[in-house]
Amino acid sequence: MSTGVNDNELIARVKAGDQQAYAVIVQHYQGYVFTLVLRYVPNREDAEEVAQDVFIKAYRSLADFRGEARFSTWLYTIARTTCLSFLRRKQQPVHSLDQPGIQEAASQLSTTGIPGIEIKTKNELLRRAYGLLNTDDSTILTLYYQAEQSLDEIGRILGIEPNAAKVRLHRARTRLKEKMVQHFPREIKDLSSF
Incomplete structure:
Protein backbone atom coordinates (compact mmCIF):
# COMPACT_ATOMS: atom_id res chain seq x y z
CA MET A 1 0.00 0.00 0.00
CA GLN A 91 -23.45 -4.39 23.02
CA GLN A 92 -24.02 -6.30 19.85
CA PRO A 93 -24.41 -10.01 20.39
CA VAL A 94 -21.66 -12.25 19.11
CA HIS A 95 -22.90 -15.43 17.47
CA SER A 96 -20.74 -18.50 17.37
CA LEU A 97 -20.99 -20.89 14.45
CA ASP A 98 -21.44 -23.59 17.10
CA GLN A 99 -24.80 -22.16 18.23
CA PRO A 100 -27.89 -24.05 17.08
CA GLY A 101 -29.36 -22.61 13.91
CA ILE A 102 -26.31 -20.63 12.79
CA GLN A 103 -24.81 -23.48 10.76
CA GLU A 104 -28.17 -24.18 9.11
CA ALA A 105 -28.67 -20.51 8.23
CA ALA A 106 -25.18 -20.27 6.75
CA SER A 107 -25.74 -23.49 4.84
CA GLN A 108 -29.06 -22.25 3.43
CA LEU A 109 -27.44 -18.98 2.41
CA SER A 110 -24.73 -20.82 0.52
CA THR A 111 -27.14 -23.09 -1.34
CA THR A 112 -29.99 -20.68 -2.07
CA GLY A 113 -28.05 -17.45 -2.17
CA ILE A 114 -29.49 -14.03 -1.63
CA PRO A 115 -32.09 -13.11 -4.27
CA GLY A 116 -30.68 -10.92 -7.01
CA ILE A 117 -27.06 -11.36 -5.96
CA GLU A 118 -24.62 -13.68 -7.67
CA ILE A 119 -21.06 -14.35 -6.71
CA LYS A 120 -19.11 -12.91 -9.59
CA THR A 121 -15.58 -12.66 -8.29
CA LYS A 122 -13.16 -14.45 -6.07
CA ASN A 123 -13.10 -11.40 -3.79
CA GLU A 124 -16.84 -11.60 -3.19
CA LEU A 125 -16.56 -15.30 -2.44
CA LEU A 126 -13.72 -14.64 -0.01
CA ARG A 127 -15.69 -11.83 1.66
CA ARG A 128 -18.60 -14.18 2.25
CA ALA A 129 -16.30 -16.93 3.50
CA TYR A 130 -14.55 -14.50 5.89
CA GLY A 131 -18.00 -13.75 7.31
CA LEU A 132 -18.29 -17.39 8.37
CA LEU A 133 -15.01 -17.27 10.33
CA ASN A 134 -14.55 -16.06 13.87
CA THR A 135 -13.20 -12.54 14.29
CA ASP A 136 -9.66 -13.68 15.16
CA ASP A 137 -9.35 -15.76 11.99
CA SER A 138 -10.81 -13.13 9.66
CA THR A 139 -8.65 -10.45 11.28
CA ILE A 140 -5.35 -12.25 10.78
CA LEU A 141 -6.25 -13.20 7.19
CA THR A 142 -7.25 -9.60 6.45
CA LEU A 143 -4.04 -8.27 7.94
CA TYR A 144 -1.84 -10.66 5.99
CA TYR A 145 -3.55 -10.76 2.59
CA GLN A 146 -5.43 -7.48 2.26
CA ALA A 147 -3.39 -5.15 4.45
CA GLU A 148 -0.15 -6.86 3.36
CA GLN A 149 1.27 -6.82 6.88
CA SER A 150 4.31 -8.94 7.70
CA LEU A 151 4.19 -11.56 10.45
CA ASP A 152 6.28 -9.22 12.64
CA GLU A 153 3.77 -6.40 12.15
CA ILE A 154 0.83 -8.71 12.77
CA GLY A 155 2.51 -9.87 15.96
CA ARG A 156 2.90 -6.24 17.09
CA ILE A 157 -0.73 -5.44 16.29
CA LEU A 158 -2.11 -8.50 18.05
CA GLY A 159 0.40 -8.47 20.90
CA ILE A 160 1.85 -11.89 20.08
CA GLU A 161 5.17 -13.27 18.87
CA PRO A 162 5.73 -13.52 15.09
CA ASN A 163 5.89 -17.33 15.35
CA ALA A 164 2.50 -17.36 17.10
CA ALA A 165 1.16 -15.14 14.30
CA LYS A 166 2.49 -17.63 11.75
CA VAL A 167 0.74 -20.52 13.52
CA ARG A 168 -2.52 -18.55 13.81
CA LEU A 169 -2.33 -17.61 10.13
CA HIS A 170 -1.83 -21.24 9.14
CA ARG A 171 -4.79 -22.34 11.27
CA ALA A 172 -6.97 -19.52 9.92
CA ARG A 173 -6.12 -20.54 6.33
CA THR A 174 -7.09 -24.13 7.15
CA ARG A 175 -10.42 -23.05 8.67
CA LEU A 176 -11.10 -20.74 5.71
CA LYS A 177 -10.52 -23.59 3.29
CA GLU A 178 -12.83 -25.85 5.32
CA LYS A 179 -15.58 -23.20 5.35
CA MET A 180 -15.25 -22.61 1.63
CA VAL A 181 -15.40 -26.31 0.80
CA GLN A 182 -18.32 -26.80 3.18
CA HIS A 183 -20.41 -23.77 2.23
CA PHE A 184 -19.39 -22.87 -1.31
CA PRO A 185 -18.56 -26.11 -3.17
CA ARG A 186 -20.44 -25.08 -6.33
CA GLU A 187 -18.85 -21.63 -6.46
CA ILE A 188 -15.37 -23.07 -5.97
CA LYS A 189 -16.01 -25.51 -8.80
CA ASP A 190 -17.30 -22.68 -11.03
CA LEU A 191 -14.27 -20.51 -10.29
CA SER A 192 -11.83 -23.34 -10.96
CA SER A 193 -13.39 -23.94 -14.39
CA PHE A 194 -12.31 -20.48 -15.62
Missing part, protein backbone atom coordinates in the same frame (compact mmCIF):
# COMPACT_ATOMS: atom_id res chain seq x y z
CA SER A 2 2.14 2.87 -1.09
CA THR A 3 1.12 6.19 -2.56
CA GLY A 4 3.14 8.19 -5.06
CA VAL A 5 4.37 10.15 -2.06
CA ASN A 6 5.79 8.28 0.91
CA ASP A 7 3.40 7.98 3.88
CA ASN A 8 6.06 9.40 6.19
CA GLU A 9 6.43 12.45 3.96
CA LEU A 10 2.67 13.01 4.03
CA ILE A 11 2.60 12.62 7.81
CA ALA A 12 5.40 15.15 8.19
CA ARG A 13 3.42 17.58 6.03
CA VAL A 14 0.29 17.03 8.14
CA LYS A 15 2.25 17.63 11.33
CA ALA A 16 3.48 20.87 9.76
CA GLY A 17 -0.13 21.97 9.23
CA ASP A 18 -0.88 20.80 5.67
CA GLN A 19 -4.44 19.47 5.92
CA GLN A 20 -4.49 18.56 2.22
CA ALA A 21 -1.80 15.96 2.95
CA TYR A 22 -4.15 14.31 5.42
CA ALA A 23 -6.88 14.28 2.77
CA VAL A 24 -4.47 12.31 0.55
CA ILE A 25 -3.86 9.84 3.39
CA VAL A 26 -7.60 9.43 3.97
CA GLN A 27 -8.24 8.91 0.28
CA HIS A 28 -5.50 6.30 0.06
CA TYR A 29 -6.53 4.33 3.15
CA GLN A 30 -10.31 4.71 3.16
CA GLY A 31 -10.93 1.37 1.40
CA TYR A 32 -8.46 -0.38 3.70
CA VAL A 33 -10.06 1.03 6.85
CA PHE A 34 -13.61 0.40 5.66
CA THR A 35 -12.77 -3.23 4.87
CA LEU A 36 -11.26 -3.69 8.32
CA VAL A 37 -14.22 -2.07 10.03
CA LEU A 38 -16.69 -4.27 8.12
CA ARG A 39 -15.00 -7.33 9.65
CA TYR A 40 -16.17 -6.13 13.07
CA VAL A 41 -19.24 -4.05 12.25
CA PRO A 42 -21.32 -5.76 9.54
CA ASN A 43 -23.97 -3.01 9.34
CA ARG A 44 -22.80 -0.76 6.48
CA GLU A 45 -24.12 2.51 7.96
CA ASP A 46 -22.49 1.80 11.32
CA ALA A 47 -19.28 0.75 9.55
CA GLU A 48 -19.16 4.06 7.66
CA GLU A 49 -19.58 5.97 10.93
CA VAL A 50 -16.88 3.92 12.66
CA ALA A 51 -14.49 4.33 9.71
CA GLN A 52 -14.95 8.11 9.96
CA ASP A 53 -14.20 7.92 13.68
CA VAL A 54 -11.01 5.98 12.89
CA PHE A 55 -9.72 8.79 10.67
CA ILE A 56 -10.67 11.45 13.20
CA LYS A 57 -8.85 9.57 15.97
CA ALA A 58 -5.86 8.97 13.70
CA TYR A 59 -5.68 12.69 12.88
CA ARG A 60 -5.84 13.66 16.54
CA SER A 61 -3.18 11.08 17.42
CA LEU A 62 -0.86 11.68 14.48
CA ALA A 63 1.65 13.43 16.73
CA ASP A 64 2.06 10.08 18.53
CA PHE A 65 3.00 8.22 15.33
CA ARG A 66 6.72 7.53 15.61
CA GLY A 67 7.24 5.61 12.38
CA GLU A 68 8.57 2.48 14.10
CA ALA A 69 6.02 0.41 12.19
CA ARG A 70 4.27 1.07 8.92
CA PHE A 71 1.52 3.65 9.00
CA SER A 72 -1.03 1.00 7.96
CA THR A 73 -0.09 -1.07 11.04
CA TRP A 74 -0.60 1.94 13.32
CA LEU A 75 -3.88 2.77 11.56
CA TYR A 76 -5.07 -0.82 11.91
CA THR A 77 -4.54 -0.65 15.67
CA ILE A 78 -6.70 2.47 15.85
CA ALA A 79 -9.36 0.84 13.65
CA ARG A 80 -9.48 -2.30 15.76
CA THR A 81 -9.69 -0.37 19.04
CA THR A 82 -12.41 1.91 17.64
CA CYS A 83 -14.43 -1.09 16.43
CA LEU A 84 -14.18 -2.87 19.76
CA SER A 85 -15.24 0.29 21.59
CA PHE A 86 -18.18 0.72 19.24
CA LEU A 87 -19.28 -2.89 19.75
CA ARG A 88 -19.03 -2.54 23.52
CA ARG A 89 -21.19 0.58 23.39
CA LYS A 90 -23.69 -1.10 21.09
Whole structure:
Protein backbone atom coordinates (compact mmCIF):
# COMPACT_ATOMS: atom_id res chain seq x y z
CA MET A 1 0.00 0.00 0.00
CA SER A 2 2.14 2.87 -1.09
CA THR A 3 1.12 6.19 -2.56
CA GLY A 4 3.14 8.19 -5.06
CA VAL A 5 4.37 10.15 -2.06
CA ASN A 6 5.79 8.28 0.91
CA ASP A 7 3.40 7.98 3.88
CA ASN A 8 6.06 9.40 6.19
CA GLU A 9 6.43 12.45 3.96
CA LEU A 10 2.67 13.01 4.03
CA ILE A 11 2.60 12.62 7.81
CA ALA A 12 5.40 15.15 8.19
CA ARG A 13 3.42 17.58 6.03
CA VAL A 14 0.29 17.03 8.14
CA LYS A 15 2.25 17.63 11.33
CA ALA A 16 3.48 20.87 9.76
CA GLY A 17 -0.13 21.97 9.23
CA ASP A 18 -0.88 20.80 5.67
CA GLN A 19 -4.44 19.47 5.92
CA GLN A 20 -4.49 18.56 2.22
CA ALA A 21 -1.80 15.96 2.95
CA TYR A 22 -4.15 14.31 5.42
CA ALA A 23 -6.88 14.28 2.77
CA VAL A 24 -4.47 12.31 0.55
CA ILE A 25 -3.86 9.84 3.39
CA VAL A 26 -7.60 9.43 3.97
CA GLN A 27 -8.24 8.91 0.28
CA HIS A 28 -5.50 6.30 0.06
CA TYR A 29 -6.53 4.33 3.15
CA GLN A 30 -10.31 4.71 3.16
CA GLY A 31 -10.93 1.37 1.40
CA TYR A 32 -8.46 -0.38 3.70
CA VAL A 33 -10.06 1.03 6.85
CA PHE A 34 -13.61 0.40 5.66
CA THR A 35 -12.77 -3.23 4.87
CA LEU A 36 -11.26 -3.69 8.32
CA VAL A 37 -14.22 -2.07 10.03
CA LEU A 38 -16.69 -4.27 8.12
CA ARG A 39 -15.00 -7.33 9.65
CA TYR A 40 -16.17 -6.13 13.07
CA VAL A 41 -19.24 -4.05 12.25
CA PRO A 42 -21.32 -5.76 9.54
CA ASN A 43 -23.97 -3.01 9.34
CA ARG A 44 -22.80 -0.76 6.48
CA GLU A 45 -24.12 2.51 7.96
CA ASP A 46 -22.49 1.80 11.32
CA ALA A 47 -19.28 0.75 9.55
CA GLU A 48 -19.16 4.06 7.66
CA GLU A 49 -19.58 5.97 10.93
CA VAL A 50 -16.88 3.92 12.66
CA ALA A 51 -14.49 4.33 9.71
CA GLN A 52 -14.95 8.11 9.96
CA ASP A 53 -14.20 7.92 13.68
CA VAL A 54 -11.01 5.98 12.89
CA PHE A 55 -9.72 8.79 10.67
CA ILE A 56 -10.67 11.45 13.20
CA LYS A 57 -8.85 9.57 15.97
CA ALA A 58 -5.86 8.97 13.70
CA TYR A 59 -5.68 12.69 12.88
CA ARG A 60 -5.84 13.66 16.54
CA SER A 61 -3.18 11.08 17.42
CA LEU A 62 -0.86 11.68 14.48
CA ALA A 63 1.65 13.43 16.73
CA ASP A 64 2.06 10.08 18.53
CA PHE A 65 3.00 8.22 15.33
CA ARG A 66 6.72 7.53 15.61
CA GLY A 67 7.24 5.61 12.38
CA GLU A 68 8.57 2.48 14.10
CA ALA A 69 6.02 0.41 12.19
CA ARG A 70 4.27 1.07 8.92
CA PHE A 71 1.52 3.65 9.00
CA SER A 72 -1.03 1.00 7.96
CA THR A 73 -0.09 -1.07 11.04
CA TRP A 74 -0.60 1.94 13.32
CA LEU A 75 -3.88 2.77 11.56
CA TYR A 76 -5.07 -0.82 11.91
CA THR A 77 -4.54 -0.65 15.67
CA ILE A 78 -6.70 2.47 15.85
CA ALA A 79 -9.36 0.84 13.65
CA ARG A 80 -9.48 -2.30 15.76
CA THR A 81 -9.69 -0.37 19.04
CA THR A 82 -12.41 1.91 17.64
CA CYS A 83 -14.43 -1.09 16.43
CA LEU A 84 -14.18 -2.87 19.76
CA SER A 85 -15.24 0.29 21.59
CA PHE A 86 -18.18 0.72 19.24
CA LEU A 87 -19.28 -2.89 19.75
CA ARG A 88 -19.03 -2.54 23.52
CA ARG A 89 -21.19 0.58 23.39
CA LYS A 90 -23.69 -1.10 21.09
CA GLN A 91 -23.45 -4.39 23.02
CA GLN A 92 -24.02 -6.30 19.85
CA PRO A 93 -24.41 -10.01 20.39
CA VAL A 94 -21.66 -12.25 19.11
CA HIS A 95 -22.90 -15.43 17.47
CA SER A 96 -20.74 -18.50 17.37
CA LEU A 97 -20.99 -20.89 14.45
CA ASP A 98 -21.44 -23.59 17.10
CA GLN A 99 -24.80 -22.16 18.23
CA PRO A 100 -27.89 -24.05 17.08
CA GLY A 101 -29.36 -22.61 13.91
CA ILE A 102 -26.31 -20.63 12.79
CA GLN A 103 -24.81 -23.48 10.76
CA GLU A 104 -28.17 -24.18 9.11
CA ALA A 105 -28.67 -20.51 8.23
CA ALA A 106 -25.18 -20.27 6.75
CA SER A 107 -25.74 -23.49 4.84
CA GLN A 108 -29.06 -22.25 3.43
CA LEU A 109 -27.44 -18.98 2.41
CA SER A 110 -24.73 -20.82 0.52
CA THR A 111 -27.14 -23.09 -1.34
CA THR A 112 -29.99 -20.68 -2.07
CA GLY A 113 -28.05 -17.45 -2.17
CA ILE A 114 -29.49 -14.03 -1.63
CA PRO A 115 -32.09 -13.11 -4.27
CA GLY A 116 -30.68 -10.92 -7.01
CA ILE A 117 -27.06 -11.36 -5.96
CA GLU A 118 -24.62 -13.68 -7.67
CA ILE A 119 -21.06 -14.35 -6.71
CA LYS A 120 -19.11 -12.91 -9.59
CA THR A 121 -15.58 -12.66 -8.29
CA LYS A 122 -13.16 -14.45 -6.07
CA ASN A 123 -13.10 -11.40 -3.79
CA GLU A 124 -16.84 -11.60 -3.19
CA LEU A 125 -16.56 -15.30 -2.44
CA LEU A 126 -13.72 -14.64 -0.01
CA ARG A 127 -15.69 -11.83 1.66
CA ARG A 128 -18.60 -14.18 2.25
CA ALA A 129 -16.30 -16.93 3.50
CA TYR A 130 -14.55 -14.50 5.89
CA GLY A 131 -18.00 -13.75 7.31
CA LEU A 132 -18.29 -17.39 8.37
CA LEU A 133 -15.01 -17.27 10.33
CA ASN A 134 -14.55 -16.06 13.87
CA THR A 135 -13.20 -12.54 14.29
CA ASP A 136 -9.66 -13.68 15.16
CA ASP A 137 -9.35 -15.76 11.99
CA SER A 138 -10.81 -13.13 9.66
CA THR A 139 -8.65 -10.45 11.28
CA ILE A 140 -5.35 -12.25 10.78
CA LEU A 141 -6.25 -13.20 7.19
CA THR A 142 -7.25 -9.60 6.45
CA LEU A 143 -4.04 -8.27 7.94
CA TYR A 144 -1.84 -10.66 5.99
CA TYR A 145 -3.55 -10.76 2.59
CA GLN A 146 -5.43 -7.48 2.26
CA ALA A 147 -3.39 -5.15 4.45
CA GLU A 148 -0.15 -6.86 3.36
CA GLN A 149 1.27 -6.82 6.88
CA SER A 150 4.31 -8.94 7.70
CA LEU A 151 4.19 -11.56 10.45
CA ASP A 152 6.28 -9.22 12.64
CA GLU A 153 3.77 -6.40 12.15
CA ILE A 154 0.83 -8.71 12.77
CA GLY A 155 2.51 -9.87 15.96
CA ARG A 156 2.90 -6.24 17.09
CA ILE A 157 -0.73 -5.44 16.29
CA LEU A 158 -2.11 -8.50 18.05
CA GLY A 159 0.40 -8.47 20.90
CA ILE A 160 1.85 -11.89 20.08
CA GLU A 161 5.17 -13.27 18.87
CA PRO A 162 5.73 -13.52 15.09
CA ASN A 163 5.89 -17.33 15.35
CA ALA A 164 2.50 -17.36 17.10
CA ALA A 165 1.16 -15.14 14.30
CA LYS A 166 2.49 -17.63 11.75
CA VAL A 167 0.74 -20.52 13.52
CA ARG A 168 -2.52 -18.55 13.81
CA LEU A 169 -2.33 -17.61 10.13
CA HIS A 170 -1.83 -21.24 9.14
CA ARG A 171 -4.79 -22.34 11.27
CA ALA A 172 -6.97 -19.52 9.92
CA ARG A 173 -6.12 -20.54 6.33
CA THR A 174 -7.09 -24.13 7.15
CA ARG A 175 -10.42 -23.05 8.67
CA LEU A 176 -11.10 -20.74 5.71
CA LYS A 177 -10.52 -23.59 3.29
CA GLU A 178 -12.83 -25.85 5.32
CA LYS A 179 -15.58 -23.20 5.35
CA MET A 180 -15.25 -22.61 1.63
CA VAL A 181 -15.40 -26.31 0.80
CA GLN A 182 -18.32 -26.80 3.18
CA HIS A 183 -20.41 -23.77 2.23
CA PHE A 184 -19.39 -22.87 -1.31
CA PRO A 185 -18.56 -26.11 -3.17
CA ARG A 186 -20.44 -25.08 -6.33
CA GLU A 187 -18.85 -21.63 -6.46
CA ILE A 188 -15.37 -23.07 -5.97
CA LYS A 189 -16.01 -25.51 -8.80
CA ASP A 190 -17.30 -22.68 -11.03
CA LEU A 191 -14.27 -20.51 -10.29
CA SER A 192 -11.83 -23.34 -10.96
CA SER A 193 -13.39 -23.94 -14.39
CA PHE A 194 -12.31 -20.48 -15.62
